[in-house]
Amino acid sequence: MGDFSIKEAFSVGYRKTVENIGLLISAVLIIFLIELSLYIFLNESAILIQFLIGTMLTLGFINISLKIYNSNESDVKIAELFKVFNYLGVYIIASSVYLLSTFIGFVFLFVPGFVVFVKFFFYSYYIVDEGAGILESLSKSWKATNGCGFKLFAFIIILFFVNLGGALLLGIGLFFTIPLSMMTVIHVYNEISYKNIVE
Secondary structure, three states: OOOOOHHHHHHHHHHHHHHOHHHHHHHHHHHHHHHHHHHHHOOHHHHHHHHHHHHHHHHHHHHHHHHHHHOOHHHOOHHHHHOOHHHHHHHHHHHHHHHHHHHHHHHHOOHHHHHHHHHOOOHHHHHHHHOOOHHHHHHHHHHHOOOOHHHHHHHHHHHHHHHHHHHHOOOOOHHHHHHHHHHHHHHHHHHHHHHHHHO
């Protein structure tokens, strides 16, 4: 049964962020500049291109963050941000299933919407980290979060307010809170995934 410590997650996440701050901020800055360029130079007719590139950047940040967390900054290159094309199709379909399931849960019974939102939270990490397929990634996330749903929901709420605080600092704080959030989430992902494998 998966479990984790929120305090430990933020402690380790903070340490990992500080230790690798240069590469993490560089990755966030590159993503920001690419997204800004797309917004400025592409019109509304190119919305599909913007979506695909934005999705790849999301996967890329997960990819580079996983590698930073599990090794160290000197072993990871910024190019890892762009080595995610193979995951794109699986991620888009799995995300559609995730969003549709969450929406249906909220519309019909509300509480199941929260359950689905939390239980499938780590599907994208399984896609990037393990190369899991559509249903496999969702299934692994569902299983890994057994026994820690309420704590995970509280953790997600805390992450929201951490990044809200970063945004209120003229947005500049996000260059630290986004990497901090990612390192913290990856710590939780590793903890609950390992415990479920052991069990």
